[in-house]
Amino acid sequence: xxxxxxKDLVALKKALFLLVIxxxxxxxxxxxxxxxxxxxxxxxxxxxxLIGMLWGSDAKSNVDQYIIPGPNKRRTIVLSRYAFxxxxxxxxxxxxxxxxxxxxxxxxxxxxxxxIAAAMLFLATVISVIQLPLMYKFGAEKARLIFxxxxxxxxxxxxxxxxxxxxxxxxxxxxxSLDSKIIGLAIVGVTLLLNGVSYILSVAIYAKKEF
Amino acid sequence: xxxxxxxxxxxxxLGNFVLGPIDLTVPRGCIVGYIGENGAGKSTTIKLLxxxxxxxxxxxxxxGKDVQEFTPQMKKDIAxxxxxxxxPEDMTLNNVQNFHRKLYGQAWQDxxxxxxxxxxxLPDSKSIKHFSRGMKMQLGLALALSHGARLLLLxxxxxxxxxxxRDDVLDILLDYIQNxxxxxxxxxxxxxxxxxxxxxxAFIHKxxxxxxxxxxxxxNQYGIASLSEEQLEELDxxxxxxxxxxQFGVEVMLKRxxxxxxxxxxxxxxxxxxxxxxxxxxx
Numbered sequence: 459x460x461x462x463x464x465k466d467l468v469a470l471k472k473a474l475f476l477l478v479i480x481x482x483x484x485x486x487x488x489x490x491x492x493x494x495x496x497x498x499x500x501x502x503x504x505x506x507x508l509i510g511m512l513w514g515s516d517a518k519s520n521v522d523q524y525i526i527p528g529p530n531k532r533r534t535i536v537l538s539r540y541a542f543x544x545x546x547x548x549x550x551x552x553x554x555x556x557x558x559x560x561x562x563x564x565x566x567x568x569x570x571x572x573x574i575a576a577a578m579l580f581l582a583t584v585i586s587v588i589q590l591p592l593m594y595k596f597g598a599e600k601a602r603l604i605f606x607x608x609x610x611x612x613x614x615x616x617x618x619x620x621x622x623x624x625x626x627x628x629x630x631x632x633x634x635s636l637d638s639k640i641i642g643l644a645i646v647g648v649t650l651l652l653n654g655v656s657y658i659l660s661v662a663i664y665a666k667k668e669f
Numbered sequence: 670x671x672x673x674x675x676x677x678x679x680x681x682x683l684g685n686f687v688l689g690p691i692d693l694t695v696p697r698g699c700i701v702g703y704i705g706e707n708g709a710g711k712s713t714t715i716k717l718l719x720x721x722x723x724x725x726x727x728x729x730x731x732x733g734k735d736v737q738e739f740t741p742q743m744k745k746d747i748a749x750x751x752x753x754x755x756x757p758e759d760m761t762l763n764n765v766q767n768f769h770r771k772l773y774g775q776a777w778q779d780x781x782x783x784x785x786x787x788x789x790x791l792p793d794s795k796s797i798k799h800f801s802r803g804m805k806m807q808l809g810l811a812l813a814l815s816h817g818a819r820l821l822l823l824x825x826x827x828x829x830x831x832x833x834x835r836d837d838v839l840d841i842l843l844d845y846i847q848n849x850x851x852x853x854x855x856x857x858x859x860x861x862x863x864x865x866x867x868x869x870x871a872f873i874h875k876x877x878x879x880x881x882x883x884x885x886x887x888x889n890q891y892g893i894a895s896l897s898e899e900q901l902e903e904l905d906x907x908x909x910x911x912x913x914x915x916q917f918g919v920e921v922m923l924k925r926x927x928x929x930x931x932x933x934x935x936x937x938x939x940x941x942x943x944x945x946x947x948x949x950x951x952x
Contacts, residue, residue: 461768468767519757521755526720530744531741668716669722
């Protein structure tokens with residue numbers, strides 16, 4: 459898997475360099491504006507950008523046809539893709555917790571560190587792990603179209619429940635009354651479940667794919 | 670002795686096209702030329718061998734083992750070169766080498782790779798998007814031969830290359846086959862190349878394997894004669910493999926054993942055999 463990740467890093471070295479510069483610029487801007495809490499949120503977008511770039515690079519070079527007959531299992535090839543998402547999510551969580559512990563920014567939400575870490579892991583992976591099986595099944599282009607449709611469904615869902623303010627208020631009340639450690643564990647649990655199901659689905663789809 | 674490739678009742682449907690059922694045995698220590706028209710099923714066969722496609726029916730064994738049971742370690746024994754180098758274009762030769770070093774671990778042979786790169790005079794700092802088609806193919810071959818594989822599969826790898834590079838490639842294949850445990854299975858349109866190096870020729874037409882025979886037997890079995898229509902009518906129909914009408918009569922490819930021994934026949938090339946057989950089938 460290290461070889462596959464090395465190949466991906468080399469293939470994207472220029473794009474990654476640009477991405478790092480953009481991240482630094484955005485970071486500098488958020489610090490200057492006194493909105494440090496926005497900084498970790500960038501890690502929600504980074505996995506999505508990375509996956510998009512990797513998919514584009516792989517499709518252009520038709521690299522699956524080269525690596526599948528090589529000394530790799532198909533599931534390892536899929537794992538190498540997820541590994542990027544997970545590495546970025548962990549960096550994002552560590553970064554967010556570090557900010558919370560050391561930045562002493564009043565703009566940061568008053569949340570315990572484990573809740574911030576759990577939320578970052580969830581937010582940084584959730585979109586990618588929904589997108590990845592779709593990309594394996596339908597290819598990048600069709601998957602993006604399906605994803606746009608999903609955005610509309612989610613938007614319609616929130617528009618619908620947004621009208622019912624009493625229901626939302628009662629849910630928030632219940633959540634606030636819960637122990638924050640339980641909430642943190644629940645978020646980690648949901649994150650692990652989503653990632654696990656997504657990975658199993660992607661492996662199953664990729665195992666049957668012909669090139 | 671284990672065979673390098675064994676196909677038993679191999680069948681694959683792709684829309685209207687059906688490959689097989691194919692039964693084919695490739696012994697170790699030889700070069701097999703896999704020939705046929707465009708769309709005959711050559712690339713599909715190689716993709717099935719490499720597990721890039723899955724058969725609908727039948728069994729594929731490489732080096733004595735079912736391909737479905739291949740572990741990553743077993744896959745190191747198989748090398749392959751396609752008609753293009755399917756690696757990210759931003760990689761340099763050094764990047765490609767590092768990638769393969771990590772991929773093949775202890776099986777990777779730095780010295781073999783360095784020797785081949787020097788022999789092909791490939792630049793190490795240019796990204797491969799700046800490589801010519803010939804250079805990409807040479808790099809593909811250098812990579813394939815640098816991890817101690819015992820079976821080398823080439824799918825139209827030499828098509829579109831100039832004769833000098835092709836000749837170099839043929840020399841390397843002949844070097845490779847000096848080890849009796851090494852086997853080469855090569856699909857190609859350039860039949861003159863196969864004529865130089867192949868021990869066996871396997872001919873596939875519309876998904877069906879018509880024959881696999883030693884090159885020498887094959888070339889001894891057939892002959893070409895230029896005949897008048899009257900002479901042609903006197904011949905046994907079974908003797909005629911294919912014919913090509915011309916201004917003064919007809920040129921025919923005949924089975925030597927079915928024509929009188931005093932009949933004068935010219936030597937055939939593999940290209941003649943392929944062309945006449947396909948035209949004979951179209952009749």
